[in-house]
Amino acid sequence: MSLTVRRIEYADQPDYTRLGGEAFGVPATGPSVPTSEEWAASGFREWGAFDGEGLAARLRVYGFTSWFHGARVPTAGVAGVAVEPERRGSGHIGRLFRAALDEAREQGDVLSALFPSAPGIYRRLGYEVVGSFDDVDVPLQNLNRVAAPAGVVTRRATTADFDAVVAVHRRWAAAQNGPVSRAEKPFWTPPEKFFADYTGVTLAIAGSGEAVGFASWSRGEGYTPSTTVMEIDDLIALTPDAARALWRTLGSFSTVVGTARVATSGLDPAWLVLPDLTTSVHAAHPYMLRVLDVAGALGGLASPLEGVRVPFAVRGAEDIAGAWTLTVADGVTHVARDAVAVEDAHHDRPVLDANGLALLYAGAQSAANLRFGGHLTGPEAHDAALTALFAGRQVHVRDYF
Template identity: 60%
Template sequence: MNQILTRRLEHPDLAQSHSLGTEAYGGSRVPAPLPSEEEWSRSPVRSWGAFDGDILVARLSVYGVTSWFGGAKVPTAGIAGVAVSPEHRGRGLLRPVFAAALAEARERGEVISTLFPTAPGIYRGFGYEIVGSYDDVELPLSALSRVRAPEGVTVRRATIEDVPALEGVHARWAAAQNGPLTRDEEPFAVPAEEWFTEYTGVTVAEQDGEITGFVSWDRGEGYDPRKAVIEVDDLDALTPGAARALWASLGSHASVVGRVRVSTSGTDPAWLVLPDLTTSIVRTRPYMLSILDVPGALGAVRLAPLTARVPFAVRGGGADEQVTGAYVLEVSDGVPLATRDTSAGPEADDRPVLTGRGLALSYAGAQPAANLRASGDLTGPDTYDATWTALFGGRQVHVRDYF
């Protein structure tokens, strides 16, 4: 094997990249039309690869996006399209590719990174941990037969004039969670016309002249209730009345459609209004998070409205040299400031020590301190455990876009 070279992919590398992706994820062996060099230069995706001589043997792509965490928009490096040629697997080729891609992400101000893994164990070695999941969940439309829209809430088909309101509903919902993309950047920013070309319909719930929820749905094929399925991308509701009205609208198809398949995550509050939760998970996609810049990531969010000073350290669990070290987190009425603590000893044994994965779980509010200790991702004195849990708790993890 030649010396491995890691670099950004260029337009002439696209054919090899396509072939490598086809081997990893399946697909036609007939090459898809490749973008022109001009189209490639405009792409929001940053692609990196490892080369054995002239042969591309590993690759990944990075989306520069923003995610909602702690009520704030956090710059995020979204990793996708990770692939290694079968003959080169097991040789650690992803490590230099990840190192280069994440170094660039840090330079661009992206303070966290996320990805959808096919093999989570690989990415735990880079400091990523599962914090949530993006799932396709089915329920029979018969389960919606007892759902009724409350008085004062009506539904109607959305028009293009409603798009700002639809975006506003989604933003209000997403800002209250940890994890959703803001949909501010390509390819996740949805042009107004695509709301109506990508779906059979977008139905809105309205109360007192205000749109308080919407559902984007595809009718699918056929009218045999034993086979027909309605697919839902987004069902966002800001009130229980909106949720009931939207579910009831979907349930009105029950005579010709047997099931609805909803892309969702976690314990979505829109589901809590249903009298019957006879659901089945059709597909699950775990979502992983890693912290790239501790002061930057912690300083970007708003925590619980407390005032506290918590010394901590990060070591092991995939944490690289940019993350490893001792810190002090100072919070004033929920406003955090994290700084490196150069006065700490080399082992920082005077304070709680989180692994890189444990820090990711804390940041997402996915696990309390007690569970991190049970998993080995938090060690050292437990003096601050209750405070740490309270600071990062209070928001669910949700995901609504796949990459």
């Protein structure tokens, strides 16, 4: 049966919503179809695969920027991927992704990211796990032993402090690889809504009056420590004393709250001030990345490796396969395509598959580890340079979509 892949229209919303409910669980009240006004204002890019029996598969794309190598990079975030159970295994996802990612490139996105329910499906499409967004439980009674901060105090933030909160997040995020910039919808929210979403937002203030950290938290119900959990969406600190001040403020709830469930990723420096790591992972959400545009993603990066020249090739994924040369001139990377067939490239240059390119770009794995995993082949002479070009920033993710 022929399959048509196209953008979702508002008339498709009942079927689109139904399929999402089947895949991700239907609330007791039933799935809610957005109004035409809500749908038009959402800014989502939704795609569907249709056959003679109607909607067979769907996905949604969020257009946003994420921080990599000190710059905000246009990113296509994919979510809500669903296929009717009777049509699974028919190749619908591959066709959907090809159409959606082609459009993403046309709109200027050079990366794509997603949170997978089954990573193996998306590895075949060139995505690879570069990090994880985790909910980690911290016993509040342990926070009473955090050393007292020097020169940093905490206070409750108000809407007047919104710019200070944004500035702290931006400074932290720009030093990592992966965080959503929160500069675009749906990750940017007006100040009033941001503060309304939490019981409180606590600022860490240095002696100079500058905000050097913040925590956004929801108190939760109950007052029995053995059963009560408070949720921390962000705990971001720009100094160790800011981290100490925020942890101690949260720890002051320990007589009525037993656990802080903190949204985090990787080894966050804010956790290095804790006296121990008696924690448990409540939920882990692997994060996958794919490069959509080799020159667009790898070019224009600030680099201290002046004069470095690295030829490389990408194999496998047709949309990014090719031979390239990366050079560093005037402190910036430049990427040019070479007239070399991919099948011949392994003679004179390292060859990455799409998964390996994502891992290397994110700084998640070294060239040596990519070889151990089968993602990098060919001569090893440029391995040290490849590793150095993209290393130096930790992978962190703080927003789920």
